Amino acid sequence: AQKITQTQPGMFVQEKEAVTLDCTYDTSDQSYGLFWYKQPSSGEMIFLIYQGSYDEQNATEGRYSLNFQKARKSANLVISASQLGDSAMYFCASPGYSSASKIIFGSGTRLSIRP
Amino acid sequence: EAGVAQSPRYKIIEKRQSVAFWCNPISGHATLYWYQQILGQGPKLLIQFQNNGVVDDSQLPKDRFSAERLKGVDSTLKIQPAKLEDSAVYLCASSLDLQETQYFGPGTRLLVL
Numbered sequence: 001a002q003k004i005t006q007t008q009p010g011m012f013v014q015e016k017e018a019v020t021l022d023c024t025y026d027t028s029d030q031s032y033g034l035f036w037y038k039q040p041s042s043g044e045m046i047f048l049i050y051q052g053s054y055d056e057q058n059a060t061e062g063r064y065s066l067n068f069q070k071a072r073k074s075a076n077l078v079i080s081a082s083q084l085g086d087s088a089m090y091f092c093a094s095p096g097y098s099s100a101s102k103i104i105f106g107s108g109t110r111l112s113i114r115p
Numbered sequence: 116e117a118g119v120a121q122s123p124r125y126k127i128i129e130k131r132q133s134v135a136f137w138c139n140p141i142s143g144h145a146t147l148y149w150y151q152q153i154l155g156q157g158p159k160l161l162i163q164f165q166n167n168g169v170v171d172d173s174q175l176p177k178d179r180f181s182a183e184r185l186k187g188v189d190s191t192l193k194i195q196p197a198k199l200e201d202s203a204v205y206l207c208a209s210s211l212d213l214q215e216t217q218y219f220g221p222g223t224r225l226l227v228l
Binding site: 035042044045046047050095105106 | 157158163171204215217
């Protein structure tokens with residue numbers, strides 16, 4: 001069965017430092033995609049960035065970028081120059097690319113930014 | 116562009132009562148999702164609609180949960196009867212099409228006493 005693994009339950013980072021959040025996707029599919037979402041304490045899930053397995057380059061969106069390692073099926077989220085407002089839960093998710101692969105979310109990483 | 120709307124935002128009921136949640140997706144989005152998020156966990160997909168047809172409801176507890184998407188737009192999720200373990204946040208999301216980026220509503224926090 002497919003599974004998304006986020007190995008860091010919680011992380012503390014100093015403001016303005018860069019941080020990397022891990023995500024690995026256990027799947028037999030060769031074609032897949034991975035999303036990253038941010039969930040502040042208010043509860044709403046906010047889309048950050050997406051990586052497809054056939055994308056030639058690592059995805060970037062402003063301060064967010066992905067360190068995509070196709071062979072490992074991992075798409076680690078890098079947040080550059082962290083800000084206090086980055087404190088939140090971060091979830092990695094798969095949209096499901098075939099009838100055999102379901103939409104699933106990882107267990108999340110709680111990121112806390114220290115001033 | 117208006118986002119995904121959900122109501123109510125909060126609901127407190129006693130076990131064995133029934134409850135219903137409503138979701139209005141982003142205009143033009145064909146795919147609608149309902150998730151259950153228990154405190155401290157990632158969201159779990161309950162049901163996925165494409166227009167007004169069900170794509171995946173394999174994790175929906177069908178003995179107590181039901182959902183429909185009328186005319187391929189709004190959707191309702193119902194729980195009858197509720198159990199204590201149904202206490203969670205129920206998130207609705209929509210996307211332009213299957214496997215596209217999902218945009219989430221603010222969620223409904225349900226507490227079953």
